[in-house]
Amino acid sequence: MTILYTHPSSLAHTTPSGHPERIARIEAITRRLSRKAFDPLDRRDAPLCTDSDILLAHPLTHLAAMRAAAPAEGFRAIDPDTHMSPGTLTAALHAVGANVAAVDAVLAGEAKNAFVAMRPPGHHAERTRAMGFCFFGNVAIAAKHALDRHGLSRVAIVDFDVHHGNGTQDLVWDDARIGFASTHQMPLYPGSGAAHEKGAHGTILNVPLDPGVGGAVFRQKMTAEILPHLAAHAPELVLISAGFDAHADDPLANLNLVEDDFAWATRQICDFADEFAQGRVVSTLEGGYDLDALAASVAAHVGVLMERSG
Numbered sequence: 483m484t485i486l487y488t489h490p491s492s493l494a495h496t497t498p499s500g501h502p503e504r505i506a507r508i509e510a511i512t513r514r515l516s517r518k519a520f521d522p523l524d525r526r527d528a529p530l531c532t533d534s535d536i537l538l539a540h541p542l543t544h545l546a547a548m549r550a551a552a553p554a555e556g557f558r559a560i561d562p563d564t565h566m567s568p569g570t571l572t573a574a575l576h577a578v579g580a581n582v583a584a585v586d587a588v589l590a591g592e593a594k595n596a597f598v599a600m601r602p603p604g605h606h607a608e609r610t611r612a613m614g615f616c617f618f619g620n621v622a623i624a625a626k627h628a629l630d631r632h633g634l635s636r637v638a639i640v641d642f643d644v645h646h647g648n649g650t651q652d653l654v655w656d657d658a659r660i661g662f663a664s665t666h667q668m669p670l671y672p673g674s675g676a677a678h679e680k681g682a683h684g685t686i687l688n689v690p691l692d693p694g695v696g697g698a699v700f701r702q703k704m705t706a707e708i709l710p711h712l713a714a715h716a717p718e719l720v721l722i723s724a725g726f727d728a729h730a731d732d733p734l735a736n737l738n739l740v741e742d743d744f745a746w747a748t749r750q751i752c753d754f755a756d757e758f759a760q761g762r763v764v765s766t767l768e769g770g771y772d773l774d775a776l777a778a779s780v781a782a783h784v785g786v787l788m789e790r791s792g
Contacts, residue, residue, distance in 0.1 A: 485596040487580035489528035494569025514777035528580030538626040581624035595763040605647035622653035638717035643725020646675030658683035661715030696738035726770030726779035748786040
């Protein structure tokens, strides 16, 4: 069984007209996952997180700043790309809560894996800075929750979003318990993710990909670099920042992956989790901005999680 976490608050986080990180992303995913093939999903509402969840990765000043920035009406621009509406803060708190709940459920043995289909995403949110459509470090918080509250010793994060997860990297940089590995296009926003960025304890691996790269190179890098790096870390839980904007049809980048590449990567990560982490995987939606490509890629990803959840 695979658990799917969603919440209507994702539809209340509105963005200005023409913004790529829009409500229609969740609507497209929801339509696709409503097909009969996905009936076995254990569908759960994402709970609100607590302040203490946020404080696992961010200081109180950041949480207070986000609360202060939340508008009563209209939009407030945190930066040129990142906007808050009246529904944004609640949606962001449910997104964090979904990740925490997913870790709880998987570690309790309620399911082998889970997928969090929530927005706003999180992997660009740094310790004290919201950016790149992101407000809180959803996946980094999930990792620290597993370590600090469940007593795990080591957790791995795999990020295959086309944009580097600078926020996740910032939040785990000093934490020797967390192995972080990322494939991403370079050059591209946010400009971080060079191979020499290894973290304070050498637990970070960045594998930049040139514009135009397709599935063959992506698969080779995943097999030869990403998974071996994380294997040396021997994680007890595997988290995925699942961005689907490396798809050939995505408007924000220039990689050429297709649905089969995301399905393949999911199988490899699940195999890896079977070997090291009792099969335990929590995956979280990050990017993906062509609606058809996003929906098809999420379906391919979740379909593999379901295959492997028995």
